[in-house]
Amino acid sequence: MREVNVALISEAIKEMCIEANCCLNEDIYSAIENAEKNEQSEIGKNILSQLIENAKLAKCKNKPICQDTGMAVVFIEVGQDVHLVGGSLTEAINEGVRRGYVDGYLRKSVVKDPLIRENTKDNTPAIIHYDIVEGDKIHIEVAPKGFGSENMSKVYMLKPADGVEGVKNAIIDCIKSAGPNPCPPMVVGVGIGGNFEMCAKLAKKALLRKVGSKSEKAHIAEIEEEIFKRANNLGIGPQGLGGNTTILGVNIESFATHIAGLPLAVNISCHVTRHSERYI
Amino acid sequence: MEIVLNTPITREKARELKAGDIVKINGVIYTARDAAHKRMLENLEKGIDLPFDIKNQTIYFAGPSPAKEGEVIGSVGPTTSYRMDKYSPKTIELGLTCMIGKGSRDVLVIEAMKKYGAVYIGAVGGAGALLSTCVKSCEVIAYNDLGSEAIHKLEVENFPGIVIIDSEGNNLYETEVQKYRK
Numbered sequence: 001m002r003e004v005n006v007a008l009i010s011e012a013i014k015e016m017c018i019e020a021n022c023c024l025n026e027d028i029y030s031a032i033e034n035a036e037k038n039e040q041s042e043i044g045k046n047i048l049s050q051l052i053e054n055a056k057l058a059k060c061k062n063k064p065i066c067q068d069t070g071m072a073v074v075f076i077e078v079g080q081d082v083h084l085v086g087g088s089l090t091e092a093i094n095e096g097v098r099r100g101y102v103d104g105y106l107r108k109s110v111v112k113d114p115l116i117r118e119n120t121k122d123n124t125p126a127i128i129h130y131d132i133v134e135g136d137k138i139h140i141e142v143a144p145k146g147f148g149s150e151n152m153s154k155v156y157m158l159k160p161a162d163g164v165e166g167v168k169n170a171i172i173d174c175i176k177s178a179g180p181n182p183c184p185p186m187v188v189g190v191g192i193g194g195n196f197e198m199c200a201k202l203a204k205k206a207l208l209r210k211v212g213s214k215s216e217k218a219h220i221a222e223i224e225e226e227i228f229k230r231a232n233n234l235g236i237g238p239q240g241l242g243g244n245t246t247i248l249g250v251n252i253e254s255f256a257t258h259i260a261g262l263p264l265a266v267n268i269s270c271h272v273t274r275h276s277e278r279y280i
Numbered sequence: 281m282e283i284v285l286n287t288p289i290t291r292e293k294a295r296e297l298k299a300g301d302i303v304k305i306n307g308v309i310y311t312a313r314d315a316a317h318k319r320m321l322e323n324l325e326k327g328i329d330l331p332f333d334i335k336n337q338t339i340y341f342a343g344p345s346p347a348k349e350g351e352v353i354g355s356v357g358p359t360t361s362y363r364m365d366k367y368s369p370k371t372i373e374l375g376l377t378c379m380i381g382k383g384s385r386d387v388l389v390i391e392a393m394k395k396y397g398a399v400y401i402g403a404v405g406g407a408g409a410l411l412s413t414c415v416k417s418c419e420v421i422a423y424n425d426l427g428s429e430a431i432h433k434l435e436v437e438n439f440p441g442i443v444i445i446d447s448e449g450n451n452l453y454e455t456e457v458q459k460y461r462k
């Protein structure tokens with residue numbers, strides 16, 4: 001049994017919130033750089049070069065890349081041989097988010113109740129996904145997610161008969177109807193299988209994977225490749241103002257499902273897809 | 281065409297702007313997003329005036345991140361405009377001539393833009409750090425309790441934008457995308 005004080009987790013999460021919001025990940029950054037070289041539209045090229053400049057400036061000034069510093073999504077895998085001490089894990093995670101958003105001058109974008117809509121003023125609560133895994137390590141991933149793109153996401157409960165074509169068409173349909181709203185170029189996270197809530201969680205998880213990486217499952221990697229091409233042929237382009245850079249990448253995760261179903265979730269994200277990861 | 285656009289913008293001036301024009305905005309603009317729009321228009325129904333004279337003004341759909349010591353403002357890019365579609369026909373009718381945001385607009389907003397003379401300008405979404413360098417002063421003038429969603433009066437210099445929808449209803453989202461669709 002390894003003892004870990006939850007204060008360590010608060011500290012890590014605080015730092016990860018700030019880091020994720022101010023330093024664009026290398027994979028996204030180089031995807032934008034590549035896109036800028038290959039973009040056919042003049043307007044689009046210009047927008048992409050502004051995004052590069054913006055990311056550089058944010059990093060050097062330790063300023064948020066985007067003012068929508070999101071709702072903090074935390075994936076935490078706790079090894080079953082870890083004994084947590086020092087207080088509640090959930091409270092420790094929220095304390096980390098609170099300190100990250102307050103001390104890091106990040107925007108507080110969370111309301112306490114979806115209908116009464118009063119700002120909590122510290123960006124808590126976070127959305128936390130817990131998992132118990134083997135071993136004595138804790139794996140934390142923090143992915144602050146803006147809502148311009150979150151609002152464009154969809155869940156489809158397809159039929160088994162819709163098959164792989166139905167899946168591909170629905171993903172393209174979702175990207176197309178998002179259009180200029182989620183600050184394209186987008187990053188697209190897809191979850192196939194599971195059930196209603198599982199596919200949505202898979203889609204979110206897919207956004208944690210590096211853009212440009214491929215699924216380990218050959219039949220899934222094929223879909224990723226095709227979607228990448230088809231999406232970039234939609235013409236939406238940077239900021240929806242036309243061009244051949246509509247998405248920077250698409251990552252798909254899949255899971256077992258029921259004989260009667262083919263659940264599909266498409267989590268639309270933007271060129272400020274943030275992600276920070278640590279082991280404790 | 282690249283145009284230096286000084287605020288306030290008259291209806292006539294707004295009508296001169298054409299979809300595709302690249303603009304550099306100078307002068308005072310006001311931030312307002314979901315909660316501020318809701319409150320402004322609910323107040324109006326109760327007979328309470330808007331917190332600023334909206335005639336010929338520009339609203340920037342944005343909610344900045346907090347400024348650090350010594351900074352004028354935090355990051356301040358546009359938010360998605362369609363969420364303000366419910367309110368914009370009214371603000372345009374009241375005198376608003378320019379909106380800055382990102383993303384598509386409803387046909388009722390475009391109808392109001394055509395009828396009264398107003399323009400919709402796109403700023404680069406997700407470039408909030410860069411756009412903040414164009415903001416020379418920032419003051420919360422109303423709804424302080426709304427935090428980032430309060431109404432901020434900004435003075436901007438060479439704030440970059442592109443006219444997306446003009447007062448004739450020409451829409452760059454439609455015309456440009458068609459060129460690259462395969």
Ligand code: SF4
Pocket residue numbers: 066067068069145146147148149181182183269270271272357358359405406407
């Ligand atoms: S969609 Fe992304 S880039 Fe655009 S405003 Fe939201 S978080 Fe920022």
